[in-house]
Amino acid sequence: MKLVIFGLTFSSSWGNGHATLWRGLCSALTRQGHHVVFFERDMPYYAMNRDLFALPGGELVIYPDWSSVQSRVQRELREADAAIITSYAPDALAATDLVMSAGRALTVFYDLDTPVTLSRLRRGEAIPYIGPRGLADFDLVLSYTGGAALEALRDDLGARRVVPIYGHVDPDVHRPAEAMPERKFALSYLGTYSADRQGALDELFTAAARARPDLRFVIGGAQYPQDFPWCPNIFFLHHLPPTDHPAFYGSSRLTLNVTRRPMVDLGWCPQGRLFEAAACGVAVLSDAWAGLETFFTPGNEILVARNTADALAALELSDAEIRRIATSAREHTLAAHTSERRAHELIAALSATTPMPARDELERA
Structure with missing residues (x-):
């Protein structure tokens, strides 16, 4: 055609x-x-x-x-x-x-x-x-x-x-990669700033960073305001092109998905970041929304957090458990959620x- x-x-x-x-x-x-x-x-x-x-x-x-x-x-x-x-x-x-x-x-x-x-x-x-x-x-x-x-x-x-x-996701672009040099983080978040995501981002990311000052966190994206609630253990990388996404994802044990409020209200709207991170072999911690289980099985292929306590619990998981979830998500993504x-x-x-x-x-x- x-x-x-x-x-x-x-x-x-x-x-x-x-x-x-x-x-x-x-x-x-x-x-x-x-x-x-x-x-x-x-x-x-x-x-x-x-x-x-x-x-x-x-x-x-x-x-x-x-x-x-x-x-x-x-x-x-x-x-x-x-x-x-x-x-x-x-x-x-x-x-x-x-x-x-x-x-x-x-x-x-x-x-x-x-x-x-x-x-x-x-x-x-x-x-x-x-x-x-x-x-x-x-x-x-x-x-x-x-x-x-x-x-x-x-x-x-x-x-x-x-x-x-x-x-x-295009697995030729988003695939497992070496972490960015000298950067290793407990939790990452990649996304453009949006006011209707900020409440969930505060709950699942910045509050978790404040509760765990011993861990390093990183945000990558564009349009973040000067009054964003940064704290000393949150690092920031300005807009990254897609070619740099795999290294960004690979720099953290877990990556966070936060959904815009209209998408949460409607449900059944998986962001591309879910599939990108999974294709890169990184376990995803996501906010909760209707229909999520249609795309990934919670607890087996994805972790779901409804509050700061859930996010902190995910950070406590063993490396073996996180690798198991990441592997399962990658296999499912390559079978069902590719651009092809x-x-x-x-x-x-x-x-x-x-x-x-x-x-x-x-x-x-």
Whole structure:
């Protein structure tokens, strides 16, 4: 298939989780013989933190504004089998109009931020990447979140057919690696700062660090405010590109996963960091959310913490027990949660989708 994608970013992993997911998925798609053209608007904050400049085996089109690329989009759509518009794509609405009017490719919306989308909808806030007709005109809607989110996308936004495409990992990028030189930590956390994660991060990470001043802790990420509650045994590394993630994970006995509040409220929304750390052979300590057991077995493949006491108990586990959990999680991840697996799921969903009549035909009817 030829897939034309309009996304937030492919070229920069700074401050977002989209880029790493798209890189793994597009790499798998091209290996499977598909052709991908990815359109990304050249945003200043990504341009200053760009860590990839091409889409191997496909085409990455970085453009300054929609008018400058519209004719190129029209040419690519003439031969496309599917056009995929994603949440937070800066020109999602313009791309939607053009894709719908082209009338050849399957029209697909992929919500990589479903909990945020539904939360904004229920608060009556505007959703900048979804137009006034909701999702009713798309042949297929893909969701990063499963469970009740799938029904909500149908009932609240009019999606005709919804299929979950969960997070995943590219094991060629995320694999066991040597720890960063002279760095060994009891617990690590990798993630962009988010206010709606801060309560859980305080409970499971900073409180644990204060309770165990004899241990070393480390945070890696971007956009952390000056008033973050640091303490002397918490170290900080600014934004790390995906190529440095394995060494970061390998520098700690355990790594922490903290989920954004809208994702916790909805459930069934595994972050890519879960699969990345597991593929790197590092045991994960996660906050609790509905559906977690669908992806990893608590106590066997993942540790779950609901409070500081749980986090401290996890730090007391023996090296042998932590290695056993890490090994089990890695085996499960490589069998069920790779980018290769998700690429097959995506193509299967596209192949099983029947195109709707063109939007202008629906409006005339």
